[in-house]
Structures are given as C-alpha cells and as structure tokens.
Amino acid sequence: MIDLAAIRENMAHIRSATHPSAKVMAVVKADGYGHGSVEVSRAALAGGADMLAVASVAEGTVLREKGIRAPILVLGAVLAADVAEGVENDIIQTVCTPEMVRLCEEAAAKTEKQTKVHLKIDTGMGRIGVRNREERDAVLQELINSPHVLLDGAFTHLSDADDGEDGMAYTEGQFQKFLELTKDLPQHVIRHCANSAAIHRRPDMALDMVRAGISLYGYPPVETGLELKPCMRWTAKVSYVKELPAGEYISYGRTFRTDRPTRVATVTCGYADGYHRSASGKAEVLIHGRRVPVLGRICMDQMMADVSELDNVQPEDEVVLMGESGNERITAEDLAAWSGTISYEILLSVGSRVERVFTE
Numbered sequence: 001m002i003d004l005a006a007i008r009e010n011m012a013h014i015r016s017a018t019h020p021s022a023k024v025m026a027v028v029k030a031d032g033y034g035h036g037s038v039e040v041s042r043a044a045l046a047g048g049a050d051m052l053a054v055a056s057v058a059e060g061t062v063l064r065e066k067g068i069r070a071p072i073l074v075l076g077a078v079l080a081a082d083v084a085e086g087v088e089n090d091i092i093q094t095v096c097t098p099e100m101v102r103l104c105e106e107a108a109a110k111t112e113k114q115t116k117v118h119l120k121i122d123t124g125m126g127r128i129g130v131r132n133r134e135e136r137d138a139v140l141q142e143l144i145n146s147p148h149v150l151l152d153g154a155f156t157h158l159s160d161a162d163d164g165e166d167g168m169a170y171t172e173g174q175f176q177k178f179l180e181l182t183k184d185l186p187q188h189v190i191r192h193c194a195n196s197a198a199i200h201r202r203p204d205m206a207l208d209m210v211r212a213g214i215s216l217y218g219y220p221p222v223e224t225g226l227e228l229k230p231c232m233r234w235t236a237k238v239s240y241v242k243e244l245p246a247g248e249y250i251s252y253g254r255t256f257r258t259d260r261p262t263r264v265a266t267v268t269c270g271y272a273d274g275y276h277r278s279a280s281g282k283a284e285v286l287i288h289g290r291r292v293p294v295l296g297r298i299c300m301d302q303m304m305a306d307v308s309e310l311d312n313v314q315p316e317d318e319v320v321l322m323g324e325s326g327n328e329r330i331t332a333e334d335l336a337a338w339s340g341t342i343s344y345e346i347l348l349s350v351g352s353r354v355e356r357v358f359t360e
C-alpha cells in the first residue's frame with residue numbers, strides 16, 4: 001500500500017524547509033524508489049516539487065506517456081542509443097563530455113527543436129562528470145557550437161553527506177569545488193548539489209535547487225526536525241497454521257528447531273517477492289498487532305512465523321512485513337538491519353509481483 005498523501009506532505013515539508021528561491025526536485029528514479037514513479041510524481045508535484053529526476057531516458061518516457069509535463073532530468077550520462085528519444089520527449093539529459101553534447105546536438109538538429117542539458121561535475125564521487133576546469137571548458141566550448149542545445153543546469157553529487165564529522169568535511173570540500181567550477185556559468189544555469197542528507201544538514205547548500213530522494217519516501221538518512229512519514233506499507237497473508245511439537249525442524253538447511261511445542265504460521269511472502277533471504281534468523285513480522293519472529297530460512301515464496309503467543313491466527317489473516325500494526329511498527333531501516341543493507345535497497349527490492357495499491 002502506497003500512501004500518496006504522505007508523499008505529498010513529505011514534499012511539502014521539504015519544500016518549506018528549503019530556501020524559497022531554490023527549486024525542489026523530486027527524485028523518482030527506479031520506479032519512484034519502488035513506490036510507482038507515475039503516482040509518486042503526481043503526488044510530489046502536488047506537494048510543491050518543481051522538477052523530476054529519473055535514472056534513464058526510458059524512465060522519463062514512462063512519465064511523459066502518462067501525461068506528466070513537468071521538467072524531467074536524467075541523472076545518468078547521455079547514451080547514444082537513447083538520446084533521440086530523450087530529445088523527442090522533451091527530457092533534459094546530462095552531459096559530461098563534448099561527445100555527449102554532440103550527440104544531443106545531432107538529435108535535436110534533426111527535430112529542429114532545442115533540447116536542454118545539465119552539466120555534471122565530479123567533485124569527489126568518482127562516478128560521472130567533468131573533473132576540472134579544462135574538462136569543463138571543453139564541454140562549454142562544444143555547447144557554443146551547438147545551437148540546438150541549451151545549458152539549463154549544472155550539478156554534482158555528494159558522496160558522504162550522511163556521514164560523521166569527517167564526511168561533512170569532505171562534503172564541504174566537494175561543495176567548494178562545485179562553487180569554484182560553476183561561479184562563472186551564466187546566471188540562468190540551475191546549480192544543484194544537495195541530496196536528502198544535505199537538505200537536512202546543510203540547507204545553505206541548496207543553491208538553485210535541491211534533489212530530494214529517500215526523504216520524499218519518509219526515510220531521511222540523517223537526523224531531521226521535519227516530520228517525514230514512510231509511504232510504503234507491505235503486507236502478506238497467513239496461508240496455513242499448524243502446531244509442532246518440540247524438536248521439529250523448520251525450513252531449508254534445518255537452521256531452526258523447535259525447543260517447545262510451537263504454533264507456526266506460513267506466510268505468503270518470500271525472497272521472490274524481494275524479502276531478503278539474508279534476513280533469515282533475524283526477521284520479524286507483525287500479526288494481530290504483535291511482533292513475532294520468522295523461523296528458519298526464508299524460502300522463495302513462503303516463510304514461517306512463530307505465532308505460539310497469539311490466539312486464533314487463521315489463514316487469510318494479514319501479516320505486516322513493513323509498516324504499522326497495532327502499536328508496533330517495522331520500518332525499511334529494520335528490514336535493512338536484518339538483511340545487511342540500507343533502507344534504499346529495501347524499498348527498491350519489493351518485487352513486481354507485489355501489487356501496489358495507492359491511497360490518497
């Protein structure tokens with residue numbers, strides 16, 4: 001279940017915490033961090049987002065096909081095979097070499113339209129982007145010779161803004177390098193560097209735009225005074241209940257053996273649904289508003305939970321894998337801790353066979 005009102009409200013909170021002169025971009029790549037990019041985009045725009053960001057032209061095309069007209073930026077670098085589709089769909093692409101500018105110019109000239117690009121600057125992420133003034137100037141020179149390509153923005157990505165003191169010092173260095181490499185760009189160029197962590201910790205780094213990803217979905221990566229609410233609730237069902245005596249094994253590899261008579265519920269979710277197998281032995285689920293342990297290894301399509309302490313658990317009963325039930329709550333961060341990853345990957349892992357139900 002995806003709470004679109006929460007997406008809208010989270011965006012409104014981020015909007016109000018950001019300097020009014022800065023735009024806010026909603027990062028909806030990877031199908032809106034697993035929440036559904038079309039619905040999330042609409043909710044984020046309703047909450048005050050000015051622009052959208054995706055990972056690839058194909059992801060942007062999905063939004064255009066659903067009638068979303070807001071500016072869309074592809075965060076990844078231009079690829080020859082995709083550039084024409086990007087131009088056609090009025091999607092802003094990211095350039096970091098003269099060759100990428102040439103690809104955009106060729107595609108745009110054919111359609112006799114202008115296309116917008118953002119220049120990516122690598123200030124210490126080590127991913128994509130120009131690394132110094134010389135590389136930057138080569139791109140700017142190519143832009144001068146490209147009448148169909150307009151430089152609309154320039155951005156960098158912070159690699160350690162959610163970390164401790166040392167990380168913040170590194171972030172400051174990245175910020176200063178970015179300022180240095182963008183200070184002489186034309187006034188209209190949108191300069192942006194802040195991801196969720198920087199939005200909360202360093203509002204002074206907003207410049208002309210911030211890029212809100214994980215915080216939009218209610219999982220700020222650092223302390224924040226903003227009331228951001230998780231937007232995804234993930235449930236399954238009990239399919240079967242049995243009583244086992246002491247001394248019985250449960251699931252593959254016999255990693256769990258009952259040490260007392262145990263009532264076991266089988267649950268309709270497994271690693272094929274994106275519930276990480278690596279959470280075996282640690283995971284818990286909520287049934288009837290109570291927190292109960294998952295027993296033994298998580299299987300492909302099913303898992304078993306200990307419901308000995310619960311009365312009257314029946315097939316069809318709801319099992320909350322992530323979200324609230326009664327006074328209990330399981331967060332993406334809990335799931336991440338059990339399976340040795342981060343909240344981002346948990347949200348994105350929820351499988352395509354898990355139906356997304358949207359609520360306002």
Ligand SMILES: *Cc1c(COP(=O)(O)O)cnc(C)c1O
Binds near residue numbers: 029075195211213214
């Ligand atoms: C994914 C991404 C973001 C969003 O990061 P969050 O930590 O989720 O806010 C921002 N900028 C770029 C370039 C990204 O790739």
